[in-house]
Amino acid sequence: MATPQLEKTYNPKAVEDRWTRAWIARRYFHASPDHPGKPYCIVIPPPNVTGSLHVGHALNHSLQDILIRWRRMQGRNTLWLPGTDHAGIATQNVVEKQLMAEGLSRESLGRERFVERVWQWKAASGNTIINQQKQLGESCDWDRLRFTMDEGLSKAVIEVFVRLYEDGLIYRGERLINWCPRCLTALSDIEVEHEDIKGKLYHIRYPLTDDPDTVLVVATTRPETMLGDTAVAVHPDDPRYRHLIGKKVRLPLTTREIPIVGDRILVDFEFGTGAVKITPAHDFNDYEAGERHGLTRLAVLDHAALLDAAGMQQAAVEPSVIEMLRGLPVSKARPKVETLLRERGILATTEDHKMAIGKCYRCKTVVEPYLSPQWFVNIKPLAEPAIKAVEERRIRIVPESWVNNYLGWMRDIKDWCISRQIWWGHQIPAWYCLACNGRQIITADGRTTILPGAVPIVSKSAPTRCPSCGSTDLLRDPDVLDTWFSSALWPFTTLGWPDQTPELKTYYPTSTLVTGLDILFFWVARMVMMGLKFMGDVPFKDVYIHALVRDAEGQKMSKSKGNVIDPLHVMDQFGTDALRFTLASMASPGRDIKLAEERIEGYRNFANKIWNAARFALMYLDGPRTALPPGQRTFPDRWILSRLGHAIRAVTAELESYRFDRAATVLYQFIWHEYCDWYLELIKPVLQAPEHLDGASTRHTLVETLETTMRLLHPFMPFITEEIWQTLPRQGDSIVLQNYPVLDQDWVAPDVEQHFSLLEHTVGLTRTGRALLNYPPGQQIPFHVGHDDPNRQNQLHQLQRHLAHLSRGTAEVSSPCDWPAVRLLRLVTEGLSVGIGVSGDVDLKKAIERLAKQIMETDKELQRVDGKLKNLEFVSKAPPEVIAEHQGRVQTLSRDRVLLADSERQLRAMLAV
């Protein structure tokens, strides 16, 4: 017997560090277009460069790594392409915060030095998440690490922008957009998070100009914006108001008069008072109504969402009101306006009202609709092919339930605002000739505003002179592109586009995209559109959408709530394999994951179980082993191989349909309950008797099964499987490069499995008996087994040896009727009877009392079900014919066990003891 080479308890830390380094150093994960095999490629959803690994990443990346390792082992030419996203606003915010701590600001630094500073920050901190990904065991091709602002990718971004512009799919215009007054930039529609809050509905009196005694009461949730009203709308069919259309009201707090218009789109006359104020510069609906009625747009809020004196002046607001409100944020201005209106008797009434406000997805500041010139993508022409691709299932979305979500959004898609007024990002490749556009370009307070009338020169490289007037006085558009613009190109720009690289040819379209549904619209939809536009093909064939990870209470994890599970901490405490396996096992479709640490601890135990199974196997490595044809294998060997075959088939099938959870369950079940609990126990007598005839065959199967199992498990638990695999007899340097197990048809043995289930059942009965009788564990228990079916009776004979061993007893197989009836308790199920001999020093009376008690309880339960169960076959697992045969002498012991007495009288006697 060999000395065990492994520690008694699995210690993940050292193992993980060692293999992380070795795998990367040996470049096992490096992919090349020349490699053989059908390509399999995943591009990673690039985490923000500011990020550190949170549990959502851990889930997302674990699942990808499972797929990647699995496909690699299957012999595919496998590329997992890693990278990070420059995360425009998020990163800029991080660096600005740093500057603030130093008493600096980005304005004081100036654009160039600020951007330089961000690059410095990236160089210093940008690799945090990459290193954490490596710790997680991710088998990315780290040689191909990309960053969305790499030179090549930036070039591609410019290329795309220019081509879209030339195709008329990018335009510039002044629109009402979502504006974050803290980040001071435009946001796209989906960058706004809506939240319900309780607000008030203010009813305000607007007097008619030709009849000041008549007032039109309008309802609004934002009284402070009334200063910018340019009309009041009523429904043209509303009998209360329709005669007023065309008249004017005097706008309170101002000296302006505004018209009453009829608008059936804006006005729902059941809501509020049926009259709506129109503020085209501060509300999306009003903006459109303003377009319909040709209204002017008066902005009374500035870019920081403060009440703007100049704007108010232009809106003819009373000077005293301007003085009161100037420079105030909306939150302070609103109560002041309310008080003012109340004092002047203009406020009719207020009522509580639930309303939705939008917040910036980066900084949670309330966003304002803001009128400003921006760049947009004309998205409909791009969306159409992207809709078709999913409808025609050229892209398969898993789970399918998200298809409708995707299609619904795509069919109703709005133009995409892609310009951001920040400095960190891809600067828009547009220039303006100052000579030609002199009056369109205004610089004030250090902010340059390029009015919508300015004519851009869009070009891949900086033009030296204006093509129309020849002037060299050119100004580049200061805006940068939405971060998601470059992300949308990720599947092809990372492979070298616009160059026709071998990588692009080999790996595009990629195979699978693994992502959370939170970025389905931000990212997935846009990749589809851009991929189809520029590559003429879908960017990926499958999209697997996984759930969100929440804490054990189902709350979204957030730092402020303090309920964040830090994956690095967990990896440290329980091991990376345990975390990965946990996440995989909980990745059921269509349900969020509530993660609790106990669960991870459970899989840590699983890792330890595997470890010890390996230790056990290693003790018998030294003995001779033979490769025997299946016929010569022993019963336990044939059984475990048959089960292994099932596991292989199941795991593979589940992975093919992205059921990581079920694959994990299969592995857990097989390894713990079949390999460890039964197989290892079954073969112990053979292994521990050195001269046993079956020794060679058994040792062979023991190791063969373990080795195969390690390969089967490797994608899920890469570290421990590698470590164990290394100790086994093997060919090759690393499990990473081994073949994934495939089912060997010779292993399939239904007859053996049937055999085994008889054994399992019988052993279970003896153990129950032992527990019921309080047999001391050390004491051997004498028992008889028999079966009504002669065939199975025979099988029992063959299993006698195993039975005796596993039951720790002396087994005798005899036909059910010829047992010594005295002092035996018999347990029967499915025609199988086990009689346990009761030796003198056990209190038979007590044992029978306990049985009787159980029977009584069961009886009560049966009576509760109200006579429906007159026939015991409903509660017994015994086949009906067996029950019928024993009618009247059978009592239910529990739902699946029946106590059998030789006669009713005997039964009564037993119960009455």
Next chain:
RNA sequence: GGGCGAUUAGCUCAGUGGUAGAGCGCUUCCUUCACACGGAAGAGGCCACAGGUUCGAUACCUGUAUCGCCCACCA
């Protein structure tokens, strides 16, 4: 307002038109020579509610309730 999903053991979740499953937790027994991060035996469920289809429904259909998510400009 629209759409989607959930509701199964104390907790977290699988699952199937035909006798209810797992992990964790709990109870009892056991430190036997792979593992106490272990072994064995147990307890514990009108499968949210109400109808319908069916020989039979936890599963299929309809409705109700509660919770969650996504989308949406209702002032």
